[in-house]
Amino acid sequence: MPQVPLKTAVGAISGTSMDGIDVSLVETDGDLAVRPGPGRTYPYAPELRAELLDLLRDPAIAETDPLAGLEARVSDAHADAVLAFLRDFAIDKARVDVVGLHGQTVWHRPEKRFTRQLGDGPRMARRIGLDVVNRFRHADVAAGGEGAPFAPLYHRALAATLPQPVMVLNLGGVGNVTYIDGDTVIAFDTGPASALLDDFVLKRLGKPFDEGGRLAASGAPDAAMVARLMRHPYFDRPAPKSLDRNDFHAWAEAVQSLGDAEGAATLAAFTVASAADALRHVPRAPLRWLVTGGGRLNATFMRLLAERLGVPVDPVEAVGWNGDFIEAQCFGYLAVRSLAGLPLSLPTTTGAPKPMRGGELWKAA
Incomplete structure (x- = not known):
């Protein structure tokens, strides 16, 4: 040919x-x-x-x-x-x-x-x-x-030579995943990623984002609140599914009752829990997660993901992507x-x- x-x-x-x-x-x-x-x-x-x-x-x-x-x-x-x-x-x-x-x-x-x-x-x-x-x-x-996410076929092309199944996690304002296993490509929005934490930090500290995840790392998450946040009906919807940037803001309003560090830690834990919840919508556990988007620069996100998932979690730069x-x-x-x-x-x-x-x-x- x-x-x-x-x-x-x-x-x-x-x-x-x-x-x-x-x-x-x-x-x-x-x-x-x-x-x-x-x-x-x-x-x-x-x-x-x-x-x-x-x-x-x-x-x-x-x-x-x-x-x-x-x-x-x-x-x-x-x-x-x-x-x-x-x-x-x-x-x-x-x-x-x-x-x-x-x-x-x-x-x-x-x-x-x-x-x-x-x-x-x-x-x-x-x-x-x-x-x-x-x-x-x-x-x-x-x-x-x-109408979203729309990067999965490009992810498939980029990942064509990688061991599979592999999960590509994009942590932008909203989180989304692409599961790739040969010709099987499954994608959907996972839940909030950086949007909730960015807006929380902007409101509390006047900063556009939690640089490096340092504020979240300095506090302890409210586990009971994370569990309540994970009861949002979105998580029970079958994939594929998508979100708007602001869909979870009203749902997460209770986090405003927490202190700065505790609130940031809770929102970071919620982001990670919602990403990990994606596993119930894919056929096999991925061998590796590759993280793109601004959230890959948040060390707290990356540490919590690795602890939660128990497999390698790397920024996409580890395989030569930008x-x-x-x-x-x-x-x-x-x-x-x-x-x-x-x-x-x-x-x-x-x-x-x-x-x-x-x-x-x-x-x-």
């Missing part, structure tokens, strides 16, 4: 922290051949980030409000980030076949068959002079899928899959009724 030539793609995404835009390059055939390239984060302008954070006070307006001005500014920020990335790494635009624009998620409600990512594909294609694929999640959600840019690379990879007409999600990763194609192509000219 002739080898499919690799395409060069650039992916761009802003995560739930809304602090900046991750941009990275990947060369891929859209299947199992992947060569990850460099990546860099480009911060949002402070006034744009403030506007995005303000939207979190009432994100449901994204269902009805076109948010035209905000979307234009977010799109231009992504376009500027991609152009800066190409300059910073001396990448000739002629090398790039496609840009995968995920954009900024502002409201995700798959039970209503609705998801909203700010990012105007045609506007960005015109501004950067490259073909753009966006709206990756929409077809999946419209068909009844969860945990800061996997998601950006993923949407470059998915853009190539979209161009090839390959599915972006599976029934076992989002609950869609069949393997779902997706993405919309916007030509530069």
Whole structure:
């Protein structure tokens, strides 16, 4: 069988922290051949980030409000980030076949068959002079899928040569896992990851996150409260399933009655318990867990996970991946899959009724 030539793609995404835009390059055939390239984060302008954070006070307006001005500014920020990335790494635009624009998620409600990512594909294609694929999640959600997580097929490609089964745990604002065992790929959101702890530390100490997990490490978790938090009905739902960043905030409000260190320790223990609970939704215990996302830098998360799981728990850098840019690379990879007409999600990763194609192509000219 002739080898499919690799395409060069650039992916761009802003995560739930809304602090900046991750941009990275990947060369891929859209299947199992992947060569990850460099990546860099480009911060949002402070006034744009403030506007995005303000939207979190009432994100449901994204269902009805076109948010035209905000979307234009977010799109231009992504376009500027991609152009800066190409300059910073001396990448000739002629090398790039496609840009995968995920954009900024502002409201995700798959039970209503609705998801909203700010990012105007045609506007960005015109501004950067490259073909753009966006709206990756929409077809999946419209068909009844969860529309998340969307990195599992990229995880499968990255992990193709690793001993399996292996679990990839992404600790972003929300936690999600990808279970990989040959052709078996299962994925779902596990529960809260960094969002609850970040917001708790911001409220108590005015800091954006618990650096290194030091505050959580200095306190003792309230075991009874962790047990109560784990009674949330989400955990009994079968996989695949997904969450919005703020779904657990009201449920965890009782943690505010605790002191700073005890509260942080309790939220860290809750994050780890919810990740470990994922084991009841997969066929076999993984041989190893690989952790990506900002939470891999939280030493308390990593220590507690290793103690709880009893198998190696390592940051993805241990196998040569770059945990800061996997998601950006993923949407470059998915853009190539979209161009090839390959599915972006599976029934076992989002609950869609069949393997779902997706993405919309916007030509530069």
